[in-house]
Amino acid sequence: MIRSQDNAPYDVVIIGGGPGGSxxxxxxxxxxxxxxxxxxxxxxxxxxHVGESQLPPISAVLQEMGCWDKVEAANFPIKIGATYxxxxxxxxxxxxxxxxxxxxxxxxxxAKYEGWRVQTAFQVERSIYDKILLDHAAELGCEVxxxxxVAKVHAEGxxxxxxxxxxxxxxxxxxxxxxxxxxxTLRRAMGVKIDAPTLLRNVAFWDYWENAEWAExxxxxxxxxxxxxxxxxxxxxxxxxxxxxxxxxxCPADHYKQTGKRPEEIYLEAIQSERFVSALTASATxxxxxxxxxxxxxxxxxxxxxxxxxxxxxxxxxxxxxxxGLTLTQTGARELAYxxxxxxxxxxxxxxxxxxxxxxxxxxxRQHMRFADYWYSANGYFDDIRExxxxxxxxxxxxxxxxDAFRWLAQGGLGDDAxxxxxxxxxxxAGVKQMMxxxxxxDAKWTINGKNTFKLNLVSAKETTIGKLVxxxxxxxxxxxxxxxxxxxxxxxxxxxxxxxxxxxxxxxLEHLRAELSKTxxxxxxxxxxxHAIQTLEVMANDYWVICxxxxxxxxxxxxxxxxxxxxxxxxxxxxxxxxIPATEA
Ligand SMILES: Cc1cc2nc3c(=O)[nH]c(=O)nc-3n(C[C@H](O)[C@H](O)[C@H](O)COP(=O)(O)OP(=O)(O)OC[C@H]3O[C@@H](n4cnc5c(N)ncnc54)[C@H](O)[C@@H]3O)c2cc1C
Numbered sequence: 001m002i003r004s005q006d007n008a009p010y011d012v013v014i015i016g017g018g019p020g021g022s023x024x025x026x027x028x029x030x031x032x033x034x035x036x037x038x039x040x041x042x043x044x045x046x047x048x049h050v051g052e053s054q055l056p057p058i059s060a061v062l063q064e065m066g067c068w069d070k071v072e073a074a075n076f077p078i079k080i081g082a083t084y085x086x087x088x089x090x091x092x093x094x095x096x097x098x099x100x101x102x103x104x105x106x107x108x109x110x111a112k113y114e115g116w117r118v119q120t121a122f123q124v125e126r127s128i129y130d131k132i133l134l135d136h137a138a139e140l141g142c143e144v145x146x147x148x149x150v151a152k153v154h155a156e157g158x159x160x161x162x163x164x165x166x167x168x169x170x171x172x173x174x175x176x177x178x179x180x181x182x183x184x185t186l187r188r189a190m191g192v193k194i195d196a197p198t199l200l201r202n203v204a205f206w207d208y209w210e211n212a213e214w215a216e217x218x219x220x221x222x223x224x225x226x227x228x229x230x231x232x233x234x235x236x237x238x239x240x241x242x243x244x245x246x247x248x249x250x251c252p253a254d255h256y257k258q259t260g261k262r263p264e265e266i267y268l269e270a271i272q273s274e275r276f277v278s279a280l281t282a283s284a285t286x287x288x289x290x291x292x293x294x295x296x297x298x299x300x301x302x303x304x305x306x307x308x309x310x311x312x313x314x315x316x317x318x319x320x321x322x323x324x325g326l327t328l329t330q331t332g333a334r335e336l337a338y339x340x341x342x343x344x345x346x347x348x349x350x351x352x353x354x355x356x357x358x359x360x361x362x363x364x365x366r367q368h369m370r371f372a373d374y375w376y377s378a379n380g381y382f383d384d385i386r387e388x389x390x391x392x393x394x395x396x397x398x399x400x401x402x403x404d405a406f407r408w409l410a411q412g413g414l415g416d417d418a419x420x421x422x423x424x425x426x427x428x429x430a431g432v433k434q435m436m437x438x439x440x441x442x443d444a445k446w447t448i449n450g451k452n453t454f455k456l457n458l459v460s461a462k463e464t465t466i467g468k469l470v471x472x473x474x475x476x477x478x479x480x481x482x483x484x485x486x487x488x489x490x491x492x493x494x495x496x497x498x499x500x501x502x503x504x505x506x507x508x509x510l511e512h513l514r515a516e517l518s519k520t521x522x523x524x525x526x527x528x529x530x531x532h533a534i535q536t537l538e539v540m541a542n543d544y545w546v547i548c549x550x551x552x553x554x555x556x557x558x559x560x561x562x563x564x565x566x567x568x569x570x571x572x573x574x575x576x577x578x579x580x581i582p583a584t585e586a
Contacts, residue, residue, distance in 0.1 A: 010038045010173035012340060013163060014142075015150045015186060017041030018049065020312025020329045021179030022133035022142075026065045027337035029140040031472030032344065037142045038171065040163070042149035045134055046127035050206060050291065052246050053225045053238050053323040054079060054121035056097050059113065061330045067136040068113045074128055075109065077239050078222040079121040082323070083215065083571050086229045086379055086439070092571035093438060094224065095431070097121065099566045105219025123225060125240040150180075153189035159306040160186070175340055176308040179333070182293075184314040190305055194298045198369050200319050200376060202233075203256050205267040205292045206248030212284035214239045215276070216575070225323070228274050229379055234321070235270060237277055245284070247277065250320065253294060263290045295320060297372065299365045303358045311336045316365035319372040328368065332361050338469050348474060356467055363484070378439035429535035433561045434568035444561045447541045451548035452506040452556045454537065456497060458545075466490070485543045492529075492536045499533070500546065506557050509537075534559060 012028060014021040017039050025037050062068040080103060081096035098119035111117055122129075138144045152164035162170040178186035215226050215237065226237040233251025240246055249270045259266055267290045272278050299316035303309060312329035339357045342348045433444035448454070458480060466479035466488045477494075480487040489497055499512040510530065517529045538559070540546040550556065564570060 008172050008174050009036070010143075010171065011035045011344075012037045012175045012177065013171055013173035014039045014177040014179050015163065016179035016181060016183075016312075016314075017043075017045065017134045017137075017144060017146065018130055018179060018181055018312065018329075019133055019326055020181070020314070020333050021177070022130070022137040023061060023065060023330045023333035024177060024179065024311055024337050024340075025137040025142040026067070026133070026140050027334055027472075028340060029137070029142055030064075030066065031337070031341055033141055035344070038173070039134070039137060039142050039144045040148045040150055040165070040171070041134065041144065041146045044146045045131040047130070049126035049130060050204070050246075050248075050293070051320070051325050052124050052126060052240055053082075053236070054124065055323060055327040056119055056121045057327050058330050059118065059121060061334050063113045064334070065133075065136065066140070067132060069110065070132050070136060071122060071124070071129065072110045072113075074124075074132060075221065076122040076124050076129070076241065077214075078117070079123045080218065080222050080224060082225040082227055084227045084229070086227065086234075086375070090229075092226075092573070094569055094571045095435070096567055096569075100218075103218060103222060105222070107219065109220050120222070123223070123238050123240055125244060150185050153186050155190065157306070158190070160190070160308045174307065175343075177336065178308065178310045178314045179312050181313040182317070184310075186308060187300065187310050187314050190308065192305075192310070193301045195301060196296060196298045197366065198297050198319075198373050200297050200369075200372065201253045202250050202295050202319060203253045203292060204248055204250045204295045204320070205263050205270075205290050206236075206246060207267065207290050208240075208287040209245045209247055209281055209284040210287070211243050212237075212239075212245040212247070212281045214245075215280060226276070227321070228276060230270060230274060233270070235274055235277055236320070237280065245281075247271065247281070250295065253296075263292045297369045299362055299369065303361045304354050309336055309339075309357070311361075315361055318365055318368035319376075321372050321375050322368055324368050328361075328364055332364070334469070335360060338467075338472065338474050341472055342474050348476070352465070353474070378436075428532065428567065429538055430531070430561065430565060431567035434563070434565045437561055437563065438568065446538055446557075446559045446561075448534070448538050448546075448548055448557050449559055450556050451550055452554045453504050453549040453551050454500060454506065454509060454541070455504050455547045455549070456500045456545065457547045461487070461545075480545075482544075485545070487540065487543075487545050492533055493540070496533050496536050496540065505551065505554065507555070 012035060014025050014037065021039050021041070025039050028035055028037050059068060062071055080098065081094055083092050083094050085092050098116055102116045102119070104116055134144060149166050150163045151166045153160060154162040154164060154170065160176045162172045163176065164170050176186060178184065180186070214223055217223055223239055228235045228237070232255050233249060236246070236248045236250070238246040249267050256266060261269070271281060295317070297317055297319050300310060303315050311333050313325065315332070316328070318324055318328065335357055339353050342353050343350060433446070437444040461480040461482040464479050464481050465476040466486070467474040468477050468490060477488060477490040479489060487493060487497070495513065495516060498516070499509045502512045503509050513530050513533045514526060517526045521529060537546060541548050
């Protein structure tokens, strides 16, 4: 049991009751009910907020918090993926979270967090979603004070000594958390610097529509978010419920300035010019007025101080093209709750815990920024960003020209979204390659193809430890680190390292993988998991953890990237679920 100390009125004070604050608070109270946790929120909920389209990792966090059922009961649309027009082609294509055949269209709602629903996400109306989460944190025992704005941060050096409310009251605690989103009250007060290692300088305009048609409905309430490229920018189309839809325009700030148009004008013109979205909104009405914000990606240079932390958007923001904001926020909030729980227990090294939290948050935001850069470059309208790929690669210690760096961004350079797994923004490596193939119109290259020897390369690597989060505790696992690249010895990466230690030739490695996976998996699941391990080998080769070679007269690896994969494939506009848009409109 963690003992709360009585010399400060609160153990933890969280500024901001959005998803970052409520998730941290709820998980702290779930695992340590004795901690005194206060959440200070300047608004009275429900309050409106942009950022509605989620990724599946959030569902696991909601389940751990104990409120997936509450969110499901709100009857938000089930997000099974997204449909894009992007890249050189105007044909829509889908990015699926799960194979379409796994969806159970007849399953009644509210459902349980099991089976295919584990791989889905929600499209949420934030006023309702954020209130469910904040109320849940209160139910678990957090003291929540709404309409309570932190006006001033009192500090001595890098140590926060109290938070001054608008009433003049000063609140003191042992740990302070800034979960104030873009406001970043504590971050600004503590003078934390921010960096923007990207050329993206976008603005967003959005509004909410009543009775826009859904592009498609699969079973009871399942659908895809639609992203439509306009050339100079893009539109999002996110159904939030049976009648309410969020539609937004994102474009470079310079483009907006050059047009000299008012937000209302540029927004409505964009919708009218996009035939698919204009058809879906033909009989719909708008909330108005058009909301707008700059959505300039940034990342802080540190996420913690002597007795304070940054979480969620106060620590960094990656362009919304990947819909990753809430995922970064809520998975980061979970990491923070676990970090504070371990600091309280005092069993693990304090510096290791703090640096671990910091490194993870900064790396994830940077990785998503990099991937967003790649995504925009691939649209073919942002040549300067394509050139910037070299600079991005250099930051990771690689000397590559623009074309190679562009390829590396998509193919390699994928750190771990979760320790021991590789991928980014919900996509696995094969998915990224399929997407790249679509963007470029040429076959995606696999570094491991045509090779049959694979040797673990630990030159200049240092041994360190990585954390694994289970039931409120951080367990340690070994990990190699070289520059900014890490190789955790757990999960699929751990399995591949074991296979490389057992054998250096392709046949031996595959044999080892099959044998190990067969110990825990049913025979029909082994081939898929072997394929994931091969994808991991590819990322390890791209990050120089593996040196590939060729031995004569031995079979070589030949991984293919089918044009139509289960995760990325051409959108089926004739599927029974899709709303028919006449050919001239689509
Ligand atoms: C245009 C745009 C589109 C986006 N689209 C998506 C998307 O599709 N999917 C996605 O996942 N993310 C998206 N995001 C990102 C998403 O909105 C954020 O990641 C998310 O809201 C961050 O949560 P948070 O809890 O850190 O901050 P917030 O949700 O902003 O919550 C912060 C809270 O702190 C309170 N607060 C602020 N200052 C104080 C103070 N001084 N005292 C007390 N309380 C205070 C605020 O009232 C607020 O309730 C988008 C963002 C933008 C700008």
